[in-house]
Amino acid sequence: MADREVAVTGIGFVLPAGHSVAAVWDHIVAGRTAIGPVRTIPTDRLGCALLAEIVDFDGCEHFDRRQLLNLDRMSQFAVVAARRAVADAALDLAREDRDCIPTILGSGVGGLTTLDASFAHFYGPALGRPAPMTIPKSMLNAGASNVSIDLELRGESYAVASACSSSAHAIGHAFRLVRSGAADVAITGGAEACLTVGTIKGWESMRVLSNDGCRPFSADRSGLVLGEGAAILVLEEAGRARARGAHIYGLVAGFGASADACDITAPDAGGAVRAMAAALRDAGIITDDVGYINAHGTGTQANDATEARAIHMLFGEKARSVPVSSTKGALGHSLGATGAVEAALSLLALDRGILPPTAGWRVADPNCELDVIHGAARPAQPRVTLSNSFAFGGLNAALVFRHAPTG
């Protein structure tokens, strides 16, 4: 079967910046940040002062008490975002062959809130025992499984784990299924709820957290800020999406991935180049066509300088003129969810004709000679956008999206 076009017809968010596509987009475009002082967890043992937390999410509004027993915060985010994506796509699942719809989600660390609380209870002074649902709530595939259960989707389903690239890899796999004809519709994306004291202490020990904000590509950047959330996409064979009159945010045009195979934490420009190049090759698109890059842009010195170098290596002279931004300045770093969040924002840039700014950016960095969008959003109508995800472990993923002609 010849390759088919793959449309994105639904987006669902659960994010610190909001709960609807419109609210999140308005927040991002306004250049505001959802990063703020820690509010949802005890701070007495934390050196970390800043997080991008979701403070207005109440599981009881979405699930009954029975369901909540089985759902870690990560799964709650995943299921709610998936419901929102399906509603956004106006997809009537009752009319679909649910045996053939895959559910492929990324998560970096699984149901960590459950695991952290269970172990604290067990090892701590209470000498308690982990609750009976500790294992199924904390497993890495809990999000994928619970979305498939909630939406009664019985196609192939699994979690993809590649730390901060997890959900970009997940989207890449789902994209290949729809493009190849193995599925007509797929639910994909990612979720993460990793803001526990124990986890944050681990990040503190790595000395990569910023306590004065996330400022990707800014010369005075001081590290990343952890976040949480979920983004789910509905992928659909473009012909049938058009036939049913669905709104198409954009087309997934290509996916590329690579491994650095050198260092477990240090980023490698070569690996990033190979992922971006593979994605563009997969899409049949040349660098000249790329009108916006949603960078991985974590706000660490090492990542941003390496990513800038990689963009220069691949784009050559054009590296100075292709607009780039990182939305982590607004949303923090939601690890396994971030690839899907940024894929969705890259699609919205195509759909709305606006390139989001890099919240937090202040000073140009000679090591990041890029056209970093900062301050205000930039009106533009890119035909192609590129979304980068680079993970600890040296696992890189890049997704290419193309504007969908109307009619």
Add this chain to the structure above:
Amino acid sequence: MPDHDTIEADVIDIVQNKCSRSDLVVSRDSKLLDLGVDSLDVVDIIFEIEERWKVELPFNANSAGAFEMNTVGEVIDRVSELLPDG
């Protein structure tokens, strides 16, 4: 060690809390199916009894007939049997 009446009150209390329908009054004769209590809830009920009384009940979900309980009363009886000196 809790006596049978205490266990009965405890199990009913736990089931009532787990029951997603607050309008149902749980008694010995309540059918688990009607209450929406499944095998996982039974595991959870036993866990809570263990936590309340700091005991370990030798309940194995893999045992033959482990979940062959139809009413709240049968759960109470099973928990009572499992209690040391119960």
